[in-house]
Amino acid sequence: xxxxxxxxxxxxxxxxxxxxxxxxxxxxxxxxxxxxxxxxxxxxxxxxxxxxxxxxxxxxxxxxxxxxxxxxxxxxxxxxxxxxxxxxxxxxxxxxxxxxxxxxxxxxxxxxxxxxxxxxxxxxxxxxxxxxxxxxxxxxxxxxxxxxxxxxxxxxxxxxxxxxxxxxxxxxxxxx
Amino acid sequence: xxxxxxxxxxxxxxxxxxxxxxxxxxxxxxxxxxxxxxxxxxxxxxxxxxxxxxxxxxxxxxxxxxxxxxxxxxxxxxxxxxxxxxxxxxxxxxxxxxxxxxxxxxxxxxxxxxxxxxxxxxxxxxxxxxxxxxxxxxxxxxx
Numbered sequence: 001x002x003x004x005x006x007x008x009x010x011x012x013x014x015x016x017x018x019x020x021x022x023x024x025x026x027x028x029x030x031x032x033x034x035x036x037x038x039x040x041x042x043x044x045x046x047x048x049x050x051x052x053x054x055x056x057x058x059x060x061x062x063x064x065x066x067x068x069x070x071x072x073x074x075x076x077x078x079x080x081x082x083x084x085x086x087x088x089x090x091x092x093x094x095x096x097x098x099x100x101x102x103x104x105x106x107x108x109x110x111x112x113x114x115x116x117x118x119x120x121x122x123x124x125x126x127x128x129x130x131x132x133x134x135x136x137x138x139x140x141x142x143x144x145x146x147x148x149x150x151x152x153x154x155x156x157x158x159x160x161x162x163x164x165x166x167x168x169x170x171x172x173x174x175x176x
Numbered sequence: 177x178x179x180x181x182x183x184x185x186x187x188x189x190x191x192x193x194x195x196x197x198x199x200x201x202x203x204x205x206x207x208x209x210x211x212x213x214x215x216x217x218x219x220x221x222x223x224x225x226x227x228x229x230x231x232x233x234x235x236x237x238x239x240x241x242x243x244x245x246x247x248x249x250x251x252x253x254x255x256x257x258x259x260x261x262x263x264x265x266x267x268x269x270x271x272x273x274x275x276x277x278x279x280x281x282x283x284x285x286x287x288x289x290x291x292x293x294x295x296x297x298x299x300x301x302x303x304x305x306x307x308x309x310x311x312x313x314x315x316x317x318x319x
Contacts, residue, residue, distance in 0.1 A: 004227035023227040033225055040221040047214050048241050050207070051260055053180050053199045074242035080222055081237060082230040099227050106240070 003148055004083060004099040008119070010132055011093025013038040017135045019144060041087065041095060045073040076108055090115055098148075110151050118143035178315045179261045179273070180244065182306075183208070184281065186294040187254035189216030193297040195306070198315040200260070215258065219248075238267070249274035255281070261313075273313065280305050 005020035015034045027033045052074060072089040079085075079102050086104070088096040088111035096111040122140040123129050129137070180200040184193035191212035196202065203211070219235030226233065239246040240263065247270040249257045257274040284302035285291050291299060 020227070025227060025229050036221055037225045040218060040225060043214055043218050043221075044239070047211065047218065048239075050201070050203070050211055051181060051244070051246070052201065052241065053244055053262075054201055076240045076242060078222065078236050078240070079238040080226070080230070080233055080235055082228050082233045083226055085222075101228075 001104050001152075002101040003152060004101075006099075006114075006144065006148070007034065007037065007095075007097040008135070009034075009038055009041075009095040009097070011095075012132075013042075014132070014134075016094075016133070017140070017144075019141065021148070037097065038095075041075075041097070044075055044078065044087075048073050048075045076106060079103075086111060088112060088115070094119070107151070110147065113147050114144055117147055177262045177265045177313075179259055179265070179310065179313045181258075181260035182277070182310070183212055183215075183256075183258040184277070184297065185212045185216060185256040185258060188294070189213040190294065192255075192295065193302075193306075195310070196318045197310070198318060200318060202318060212258075215248075216256075245270075247271065247274065249278065251278055257281075273309065276309055277306070280309065 002022045004023045005018070007015055008017040010016055013035075018030070018034070072091060075087055075089075077084055077086045082102070083099050084102045084104050086098045086100065086107040088108050090096075094115070096114055098107060098111060100107070118140055122137055122143050123135050124131075126137060129135070178197065178199060180197055182193075182195045183191060186192050189212060191209045194205075194208050194212075196208075215236075221235075223230060223233055223235040234250050237248045237250070243263065244260055245263045245265060246258065246260050247267065249271060257277050259270055259274055259277075261270060280302060281297070284305060285297045285299050286293070288299050288301075291297065
């Protein structure tokens with residue numbers, strides 16, 4: 001399995017963070033691409049509301065396609081012949097998007113871990129971070145890398161991240 | 177593990193056949209047309225945002241949500257067969273149904289001398305065989 005890239009959008013559709021690993025097709029205009037992706041996710045979310053079966057308890061009663069429910073949708077991932085896109089939306093409207101090679105299974109848990117271990121730890125708890133602004137923190141980037149790397153270790157395939165963040169700096173503190 | 181919804185969409189995103197079964201939300205025809213063209217648009221954009229080279233990719237072919245899954249089968253002619261089912265439905269089963277549906281389309285719509293391509297399918301034999309194909313996979317007709 002290969003991991004291509006990761007986007008973090010806020011509820012207004014602004015990209016707070018972007019990172020790529022094994023992406024092979026260079027984007028021509030990253031801003032345009034992000035806008036396309038936000039539009040795509042919006043359309044998918046609306047489609048999911050419209051076609052969801054009636055026993056879907058995530059929909060408020062009597063919901064019809066005209067009404068966009070607030071809060072996270074039940075959309076999880078989609079697959080094309082070439083890649084798979086995984087999606088997780090928090091109740092506050094943050095959208096975590098990860099693309100991988102197809103047949104990666106359900107990676108919602110991984111995206112939830114990125115939310116918990118990277119976003120909450122390194123953005124929300126950072127006193128210098130203003131909510132809704134782009135995340136430039138180096139620690140955040142490393143956290144995201146390490147969470148994604150843990151997945152790659154589980155599935156036994158990984159090339160190091162492009163900037164070569166090795167795990168070799170880890171020194172034993174127990175001996176002290 | 178029932179099927180909720182079946183769409184047949186032509187090359188330009190127009191809905192040419194649809195069936196809704198027990199468990200699906202009831203949509204009027206206009207709403208179904210809108211959904212089919214939304215899906216068509218989603219496929220086009222999903223090709224554009226691809227992180228990898230995808231010259232011959234047709235875009236989105238499968239979608240998973242918490243309460244349903246959607247599968248698209250597109251033969252080279254560009255017509256699309258879409259099915260919506262419960263998430264526990266195996267992919268091979270859905271693909272098998274869609275392939276059979278393609279056969280029905282070829283046999284009872286395209287070979288019908290009164291059928292005009294890309295127009296809504298109103299063929300009695302297609303309806304009969306479609307009902308037969310769906311029978312084991314649905315709970316019942318729409319409420």
